[in-house]
Amino acid sequence: MFKKVIKDIFAIKSKPSKTKGENSSHPVSANLETVKAEVRKVLGNSTDLILRELLIANGARPALLVFLENMVDLDIINEAIIGKLQIAPKESLDNADKLANSALATSKVTVTDNLASALQQVLYGNSVIFVDGFNQALVTETIGYQNRNIMPPQTEPNIEGPNDGLVESLKINLTLIRRRLVDKDLRFEQFTVGTRSNTLVVVGYLAGVADPSIVAEVKRRLKAIKIDAVQGTETIIEYFFDNPLSLFPLVLKTERPDNVVSCLLEGRVVVIVDGYPFAITVPTTFAEFMQAGDDYYQNFYFATFTRILRYFTFVATLILPSFYIALVTHHWEMLPTALALTIAGSREGVPFPVVLEVFFMEVTFEILREAGVRLPRAVGQAVSIVGALVLGQSAVQAGLVSPSVVIVVAFTGIASFSIPKYNATVPLRLLRFPLMFITALFGLPGLVAATLAIWGYMAGLTSFGVPYLAPLTPMQGKDFKDTVYRLPRWAMVNRPQSVPSMDSKRVKPFIPPGGGDQDE
Numbered sequence: 001m002f003k004k005v006i007k008d009i010f011a012i013k014s015k016p017s018k019t020k021g022e023n024s025s026h027p028v029s030a031n032l033e034t035v036k037a038e039v040r041k042v043l044g045n046s047t048d049l050i051l052r053e054l055l056i057a058n059g060a061r062p063a064l065l066v067f068l069e070n071m072v073d074l075d076i077i078n079e080a081i082i083g084k085l086q087i088a089p090k091e092s093l094d095n096a097d098k099l100a101n102s103a104l105a106t107s108k109v110t111v112t113d114n115l116a117s118a119l120q121q122v123l124y125g126n127s128v129i130f131v132d133g134f135n136q137a138l139v140t141e142t143i144g145y146q147n148r149n150i151m152p153p154q155t156e157p158n159i160e161g162p163n164d165g166l167v168e169s170l171k172i173n174l175t176l177i178r179r180r181l182v183d184k185d186l187r188f189e190q191f192t193v194g195t196r197s198n199t200l201v202v203v204g205y206l207a208g209v210a211d212p213s214i215v216a217e218v219k220r221r222l223k224a225i226k227i228d229a230v231q232g233t234e235t236i237i238e239y240f241f242d243n244p245l246s247l248f249p250l251v252l253k254t255e256r257p258d259n260v261v262s263c264l265l266e267g268r269v270v271v272i273v274d275g276y277p278f279a280i281t282v283p284t285t286f287a288e289f290m291q292a293g294d295d296y297y298q299n300f301y302f303a304t305f306t307r308i309l310r311y312f313t314f315v316a317t318l319i320l321p322s323f324y325i326a327l328v329t330h331h332w333e334m335l336p337t338a339l340a341l342t343i344a345g346s347r348e349g350v351p352f353p354v355v356l357e358v359f360f361m362e363v364t365f366e367i368l369r370e371a372g373v374r375l376p377r378a379v380g381q382a383v384s385i386v387g388a389l390v391l392g393q394s395a396v397q398a399g400l401v402s403p404s405v406v407i408v409v410a411f412t413g414i415a416s417f418s419i420p421k422y423n424a425t426v427p428l429r430l431l432r433f434p435l436m437f438i439t440a441l442f443g444l445p446g447l448v449a450a451t452l453a454i455w456g457y458m459a460g461l462t463s464f465g466v467p468y469l470a471p472l473t474p475m476q477g478k479d480f481k482d483t484v485y486r487l488p489r490w491a492m493v494n495r496p497q498s499v500p501s502m503d504s505k506r507v508k509p510f511i512p513p514g515g516g517d518q519d520e
Contacts, residue, residue, distance in 0.1 A: 026115040032064055032132040035115075039066055042119050056085040056103075056131070057093055064130040071125035073144025080105040081127065081140060096136040108141040120198065147172060148277075153255045155422055160297040166255045170200055170274035176257040177204065181264060185209070191222050193236070197229035200274035201236065204260075209267045211500035214464055218269045218282060233278045236271060240282060242462045247427045250463040252284040256293055267501030283466035285498055286458065287483040289424035290314065295486055304485040311484065313415035317428045318454075320415070321358045322439040322447050324408045328354045330443030346402040355440035357401045361409040362432065364391060369413070470498035 029035050036051060043049050052065040063085065067077065081104060088103035100109040112118050118128045118137040125143035150172065153165035166173045174188060185207040193201050201222060205215050218240075225239050237251045238244075254260060255278050260270050263281040271280040290310045295303040328347075332340050350357065368391075392406045412432075416425045431454065439447045461468035471479035476497045481487040495506050 028113050028115045028118065028130065028135050028137050030133050030135045032062055032130060035130045036064060038115060039119065043122070052082070054082065054085060057088045057090045058086070060090050061093055062132045065127060066122055066130070067127040067142065068122060068125065071145050072127060072142040076106060076142045076144065077127060081129070081142070085129070093131070096131070096134050096138060099131065100138050104138070104140060106140045106142065110139045111136050112139060123198065124200070150176070156254065156256050156259070156293060156420065158293045158297070161293045162258055164257060166257060166277045166279060168275050168277055170202060170272060173257070173272050173279070174202065177260055180257060180261045186264070189219070191219070193222060193225050193227070194230045195226070195228055199230040201230070202272045204264065204270040204272065206264050206267070209265070209501050209503045210269055211267060211502060214283065214500060215269055217464055218271065222271070230273060233273050233276050233280055236273060237280060240280070242464065246461055247430065248286070248458060248461060248468070249289070249423045250284055250461060250468065252281045252288050252421070253278050253423060254281065255279070259293055262296070265506070266495050267499050283464035283499060285463065285466065285470050286468055287471070289419065289421040292420035300486045300488050307484060307486065310418055310420070313418045314428070317412055317416040317419070317425065318431060319435065319447060319451060320412045321362060321408055321432060322435040325354050325358055325436055326439045326444045326447055329440055343402070343404050346404055349399045350402050352400070354405070355436055357405045358409065358436055359433070361401055361405055365409055365413050366429065466498055466500070471496070
């Protein structure tokens with residue numbers, strides 16, 4: 001029963017239902033006064049709504065130009081639309097198509113007989129022209145609102161790679177991708193999600209590489225989303241999970257265009273939401289969260305070293321505090337005598353058991369981390385670093401915690417920052433706390449059992465049908481060339497086997513000078 005309720009809530013397995021007003025058809029009236037009244041009825045009397053009355057074709061016929069003042073490029077409005085319409089030849093008034101082709105100087109003009117569709121384009125920043133006597137409207141592309149300049153990625157910084165990140169403009173983001181992937185098979189398909197926000201969402205993929213069944217499933221899940229407004233990429237992500245209550249992220253979120261292109265080339269599907277500087281890529285595996293953009297712009301030996309380091313820090317972030325609790329609480333005999341005496345001496349006078357020591361310090365570290373994120377950038381880092389030093393030193397001097405606990409908690413927190421994807425650390429931060437209390441009760445056997453349970457849970461997750469822990473489980477040896485370690489580019493001949501694709505070959509076989517093994 002519970003699973004059925006979850007499926008109904010997320011509308012993943014059910015057929016999308018039509019929303020009131022969806023696909024409604026409202027014909028354009030040939031009477032200009034009627035059109036004006038209908039526009040006011042639909043869009044209201046907003047101060048930024050402009051209804052500009054014109055006499056076009058040297059005064060031969062009245063027309064109405066509708067646009068939102070702060071959403072358009074006024075130069076295009078004045079020069080390419082108003083100026084051209086006023087001097088249009090009378091022959092262009094034969095029909096709407098002829099007027100669009102001969103009298104307007106904008107790059108894109110479409111003709112529609114649906115008033116609702118035309119006014120929807122006004123809300124996106126386009127302009128609509130109604131001509132007296134025409135039962136059709138001319139929609140012209142005039143979007144001209146301000147966009148944030150292209151800046152370096154904020155959540156995925158790099159050292160040697162490109163420094164342009166995605167922004168809030170859908171068109172700019174598509175341009176950043178096309179600049180890097182000049183391929184005739186690159187496809188972008190547009191959808192509208194949100195019955196009130198009418199947010200533009202684009203699905204991108206490489207035709208002939210991406211599996212059509214995955215592309216179709218992405219489109220189906222997008223169409224199944226019935227919600228008032230899309231308030232970020234996370235809104236889409238929560239509807240994209242195969243396991244709706246998964247603790248681990250099953251969709252990769254990135255603000256780097258080069259990462260998007262890499263995913264497209266591997267046969268993955270990309271989803272970009274207008275107004276948000278992140279792209280979503282599916283299907284996703286756990287190994288992707290351990291990969292950084294710099295891995296592909298540095299020597300493959302060093303990239304392999306840093307990847308192994310990240311897997312180590314992943315494990316340390318999850319279990320190090322619990323491991324310390326197990327040793328100090330239940331397994332003193334596993335420690336060297338000198339170390340055991342040092343830890344015991346440092347804990348002399350501490351009034352709390354080890355598990356509470358670690359718990360309080362972990363909570364304090366999480367508070368400082370959150371405060372550093374929420375404070376203004378100029379003071380956030382200083383407050384978090386100074387706060388950690390001051391509180392840690394004060395707690396030790398006051399005898400509330402031992403120095404070894406401060407070292408363990410600090411190392412755990414620093415280790416979490418080495419994981420490239422921020423959202424991959426969130427499950428670890430949450431799971432650390434139940435692991436600590438399980439370990440305090442049952443020692444190392446409890447820690448091992450809980451860790452195996454987490455591993456088994458991850459092994460059961462899927463992302464659009466692809467096992468989350470691939471290529472580890474199920475084992476796919478050839479895919480290891482770009483997971484735990486990274487081989488040279490010339491050795492990665494095939495695309496990942498874990499991601500279904502129509503074209504398995506990435507490059508033609510190449511024998512480097514001096515020879516070398518190939519991935520066949």
